[in-house]
Amino acid sequence: METYKRNGIPLSTLNPKFLHTNSTSHTWPFSAIAELIDNAYDPDVCAKQFWIDWTRIKGLDCLSFMDNGAGMNRARLHKMLSFGYSNKEAVKDHIPVGIYGNGFKSGSMRLGMDAIVFTKTKKSMSIGLLSQSYLQAIKAQKIMIPILTFRRDEQNLPEDGASLDAILKYSLFNTEKELFSELRAIISAGPTGTRIIIWNLRTTTSGETEFDFETDKYDIQIRANASENTSDSLAMMPESRYSLRVSECAVNGSCAI
Ligand SMILES: Nc1ncnc2c1ncn2[C@@H]1O[C@H](COP(=O)(O)OP(=O)(O)O)[C@@H](O)[C@H]1O
Numbered sequence: 571m572e573t574y575k576r577n578g579i580p581l582s583t584l585n586p587k588f589l590h591t592n593s594t595s596h597t598w599p600f601s602a603i604a605e606l607i608d609n610a611y612d613p614d615v616c617a618k619q620f621w622i623d624w625t626r627i628k629g630l631d632c633l634s635f636m637d638n639g640a641g642m643n644r645a646r647l648h649k650m651l652s653f654g655y656s657n658k659e660a661v662k663d664h665i666p667v668g669i670y671g672n673g674f675k676s677g678s679m680r681l682g683m684d685a686i687v688f689t690k691t692k693k694s695m696s697i698g699l700l701s702q703s704y705l706q707a708i709k710a711q712k713i714m715i716p717i718l719t720f721r722r723d724e725q726n727l728p729e730d731g732a733s734l735d736a737i738l739k740y741s742l743f744n745t746e747k748e749l750f751s752e753l754r755a756i757i758s759a760g761p762t763g764t765r766i767i768i769w770n771l772r773t774t775t776s777g778e779t780e781f782d783f784e785t786d787k788y789d790i791q792i793r794a795n796a797s798e799n800t801s802d803s804l805a806m807m808p809e810s811r812y813s814l815r816v817s818e819c820a821v822n823g824s825c826a827i
Pocket residue numbers: 605609610614615637639640641642646649650651655656657658667668669670671672673674675764
């Protein structure tokens with residue numbers, strides 16, 4: 571077995587199975603969504619708006635999350651998709667929610683098997699893939715995260731070719747044109763921002779997505795039998811337990827689903 575060492579001391583690396591194990595900390599799916607919302611409102615990102623949508627891409631149900639916050643350069647996106655990095659500080663009295671560097675990974679991988687992140691700053695646009703399906707397909711023994719960056723000065727990195735190939739082959743976006751159309755969605759909302767798409771969404775034992783997107787087109791609701799926490803009939807539960815609209819409005823005072 572290949573071992574990575576530093577000064578002769580073996581380094582710990584993360585097996586792809588960790589992505590699932592780590593996500594089980596979220597028993598309630600809205601707490602996973604809250605991680606993504608918190609990230610957009612943390613002081614270093616400061617989004618003014620945040621959108622959560624259900625969309626269908628190539629026949630698959632997806633969740634999309636978009637904010638018009640600061641976006642990320644390549645190094646930051648790499649940290650976002652890796653474990654244990656968080657260099658957040660309070661700005662005046664705006665205290666960050668995330669400090670452990672785990673929220674995005676545990677939250678996104680709780681909602682679905684696969685996530686792609688599109689992000690734009692004033693100088694660059696980057697795309698990163700955190701995908702359990704990809705890691706399984708290539709039989710990866712360690713977590714790998716394809717990342718590519720388009721810089722405004724066009725000094726793009728030649729080594730991004732392998733990441734581009736992996737993203738086109740294993741994400742829902744199989745041409746560069748399709749990738750650019752997602753980046754354009756960010757541009758339509760502001761000069762900088764981040765768009766996250768999650769697919770292969772978690773399903774119930776009967777094979778339906780754990781979320782019900784159809785009953786109310788302006789809401790995302792947890793199905794009655796979706797998890798141990800929602801095994802009771804919905805009528806017995808406060809709406810904030812199963813309605814994202816009610817739950818988020820209660821927390822943030824406004825919502826844009
Ligand atoms: N929507 C976003 N916009 C800009 N940066 C983000 C966004 N989401 C996550 N990040 C970056 O990714 C890092 C890791 O996020 P996360 O895994 O939630 O850990 P934490 O929030 O504890 O730092 C954040 O510190 C932030 O720098």
